[in-house]
Amino acid sequence: MADPHIQSELDSLDKLTVLLYRTALTAAAGIMSIVAWEIEVGTTALVIAAILATTTVHIYDKRFRWLILGSALFAVTWLLSGLWTPLALGAALFSFSALAIKEYFCFQLKPLLLTPIALAGFWFCLVFNQAQISFAFSMTGAILLAVAAFSKWRMPMHYDIGDKTKYQI
Template identity: 45%
Template sequence: MADPHIKSPMDVLDKLTVCLYRSGFVFAAIFTALLPYYEFAHIGLLAAALLCASSLHIYLKSFRLLLQFATWLALFFQIIGQTELALGAALVTLGGLCFKEYFCFRIFALNLMPIFVALLWVTKVMQITLGLQILCVICTALFTVLAIQKWRMPLHFDIGDKGKYQI
């Protein structure tokens, strides 16, 4: 998690990982909007989770590993053909990161994203079309707000104090 008031020195890898992380939320917004209409959209959400999980800047190792493990599970489930479980695991990562971003930067309603993405997953699996469409609109809007807010921030906001990271 970041301390925006602290500006640690950033190398090229730091800048790249922050950009990959932020791009994950752009992908999440796009593919959440497409989820009710295109079968491939869950692959885009998996890619979004991969972009974010590969580039996490979270001080606590246990939370970082938990969110990354959910993405590894999503990949595993996709490989074995369990697309519903793959989508669910990817949404765990994305919802968890939204929750984290709420506490780092107080972006409106992100603390509710774990609930919204869980309901989104249930409506997708249960094939409740209207519920899925409504939840996709809500989640797309929140992912979009998050992506816009993140890209407006200086890159160092995502890094914070490098001395606080657990290795």
């Protein structure tokens, strides 16, 4: 997570990763709005968005960065295995829940704290065949992720990077 008061010089890779992260977060919001109706396509799209977002997010602490990325890597691996795909979806949703909490710390928007509840609620309703309720959780998750994405696009790119010397390897 970056320090907005520090403006590091951004190279082309920095700019690319910021754009990819913001795009993946935006895509996740859109995908959440349809995943309850198109579960197979939505699951694949969310897993792709999760791996893109987690590989391009800028978080200083390597433990949190690897936890979030590890969840997305698990989602990709599980999806490719062809086994019970709701588990891959759950791992991708965990990644976006963690990213929403990260964005809460950036923007201090309290509604973002509800994102993990909305995404977990969607997943549990989906797994337990509660379609009508899963639609409500899906749309709530979509709105919350859209708020995070909109907030992200409004800020300058250097806010995402912060102090390059603070990143743990």
